[in-house]
Amino acid sequence: MKSVLLFLFIVATSFSAQAATPQSYVGKPPQLLLKSAPEFAKAYRQATHEVDLPVWTKRLAAGQPAEIVEIGGNQQVLSSACGKGGCLDERIYILFDPATKTATGFFFLPPADDDPGDSRTAFSQWLGKPGKEASDFLLERAINDARSLNKPNY
Numbered sequence: 001m002k003s004v005l006l007f008l009f010i011v012a013t014s015f016s017a018q019a020a021t022p023q024s025y026v027g028k029p030p031q032l033l034l035k036s037a038p039e040f041a042k043a044y045r046q047a048t049h050e051v052d053l054p055v056w057t058k059r060l061a062a063g064q065p066a067e068i069v070e071i072g073g074n075q076q077v078l079s080s081a082c083g084k085g086g087c088l089d090e091r092i093y094i095l096f097d098p099a100t101k102t103a104t105g106f107f108f109l110p111p112a113d114d115d116p117g118d119s120r121t122a123f124s125q126w127l128g129k130p131g132k133e134a135s136d137f138l139l140e141r142a143i144n145d146a147r148s149l150n151k152p153n154y
Contacts, residue, residue, distance in 0.1 A: 020039065022076065022077050022098050024098075025037065025066045025079075025096070026065070026067060027066065028066050028079075029064065029066070029079070029081075030060035030063035031063055033060075033066060039101045043103035044094060044103050044105075046128070051107065051125050056081075056083050057092055060081035060092070061081070062081055062082045063080060064080045065079070071095065071133050071134050071137055072134070076096060076098075076134075078095055078141075079094045088110055088146065091107075091108045091110070091145070091146075092105060092106070092107050093107075093108065093138050093142060094127070095134055095137075103128060104130035105138065106138040106139065106142060108121070109123050110142070110146035111146075
């Protein structure tokens, strides 16, 4: 009996030691993460389940490859996807923490570049409960991405 318990302990320990690192997500688009990383998919669904989002956010088909970002001294995985109208129409940002297997994010509606009175951004929504550092990071990233798309480098 002791040998069976020892074996189960070793197996359980080895599985927890093989937990995904932030690097294991890098370069994968969000659609692939939803399909191949169950912990990412579960965290994403948990963060978005109470938010009314467009249908395209269920599959995240047009997305940017995941990258590692540092928030509050912790490495997290950042991925984003755009709506059918493109990244200047709608964009979702997902911050995933592999250590805690939780996700937060930001559904961003960028303002129209040609309309200074555009207030669409006010209808953007937070996903999950990002802390101050995470929400500051996501908002800054979203604004910078929108600016770079509005003014491409030629």
